[in-house]
Amino acid sequence: MNFAVAFGKFLTHGSRYSIVHAHALSGLACGAILGARLRGRATLVKVCSMGPDGDIAKLTRQPLGRWLWPTIRRCAFVVPSPAVVGELAAHGVPRDAITVIPNALPPGVPGPPTLASKIGARDELGLPDRATVLFVGRLSPEKGPDLLMRVWDRVALECDATLVIVGSGSESGRLADWARRSAPANRVRLVGARPDVDRFYRAADVLVVPSRTETFSNVMAEAMVHGLAVVTTPVGLAGYWIRHGQNGLVVRRDHERDMASAVVWLIRHPAAREGLGRAAREDAVAGFSADSIVQRYVDLYTRLIAPAALPEIA
Numbered sequence: 001m002n003f004a005v006a007f008g009k010f011l012t013h014g015s016r017y018s019i020v021h022a023h024a025l026s027g028l029a030c031g032a033i034l035g036a037r038l039r040g041r042a043t044l045v046k047v048c049s050m051g052p053d054g055d056i057a058k059l060t061r062q063p064l065g066r067w068l069w070p071t072i073r074r075c076a077f078v079v080p081s082p083a084v085v086g087e088l089a090a091h092g093v094p095r096d097a098i099t100v101i102p103n104a105l106p107p108g109v110p111g112p113p114t115l116a117s118k119i120g121a122r123d124e125l126g127l128p129d130r131a132t133v134l135f136v137g138r139l140s141p142e143k144g145p146d147l148l149m150r151v152w153d154r155v156a157l158e159c160d161a162t163l164v165i166v167g168s169g170s171e172s173g174r175l176a177d178w179a180r181r182s183a184p185a186n187r188v189r190l191v192g193a194r195p196d197v198d199r200f201y202r203a204a205d206v207l208v209v210p211s212r213t214e215t216f217s218n219v220m221a222e223a224m225v226h227g228l229a230v231v232t233t234p235v236g237l238a239g240y241w242i243r244h245g246q247n248g249l250v251v252r253r254d255h256e257r258d259m260a261s262a263v264v265w266l267i268r269h270p271a272a273r274e275g276l277g278r279a280a281r282e283d284a285v286a287g288f289s290a291d292s293i294v295q296r297y298v299d300l301y302t303r304l305i306a307p308a309a310l311p312e313i314a
Contacts, residue, residue: 220242234250
């Protein structure tokens with residue numbers, strides 16, 4: 001239904017637009033793209049997710065999607081990290097048709113963290129005043145909650161720290177059972193999905209990202225701009241914007257010993273984690289701010305419509 005409505009609208013009125021920008025490969029977006037292309041308009045698609053459950057996989061699992069893909073792959077594409085480029089190329093999209101533009105952070109840059117601000121944020125949230133490790137995300141297998149549990153079992157034996165888990169999903173029950181059994185007691189807090197996640201960034205010292213796959217990782221970018229030291233696997237933005245030992249720590253996928261050692265080291269070395277957090281914040285503000293991302297889109301739009309603005313040669 002959404003496909004048909006969008007197709008009809010853009011087939012009828014597509015000439016009103018210089019460029020049609022589709023966000024993800026939904027039925028609505030695909031209908032708009034097809035209608036706009038038939039009207040000769042420039043088309044741009046943002047691919048928002050990758051892998052077995054990503055945009056392309058979901059589209060091409062459907063008969064209509066497989067029929068549409070040869071047309072859609074002739075669009076220009078924008079992706080939030082270079083991690084997606086290879087998948088698009090493998091599906092026939094020319095690499096010179098793909099532009100990498102990171103996701104933008106929300107407007108307004110938080111102030112740099114201080115010891116007093118962290119203590120105040122923990123007090124507001126009812127958290128103890130000790131080193132705080134944070135996980136934020138969907139509690140599903142690809143985010144690595146099983147690795148997180150194994151990592152924390154090691155960390156808790158060596159450090160006086162609290163783990164706060166913000167999020168919900170299919171693994172929530174399993175994590176809740178583990179948290180009840182985790183020793184020492186009361187060191188793991190599961191708070192569910194929260195609209196006020198910024199408060200948890202302000203309260204934390206370290207963000208841990210045990211994911212097996214990420215297209216970008218908005219959570220990582222948000223933590224960076226809040227000045228948190230990040231321990232992550234090499235997924236999403238981490239493979240391209242995290243410089244190991246300079247603005248974060250990158251460990252191998254599914255290596256609980258490596259990740260636990262990195263978290264323990266940061267807890268034990270506050271000056272080092274603060275230095276990583278400062279560098280991460282500077283890089284996030286420079287690379288992911290709304291102003292810089294908007295300008296990159298303006299530049300891309302200008303390139304896409306420039307040929308249409310040229311006079312025809314008689």
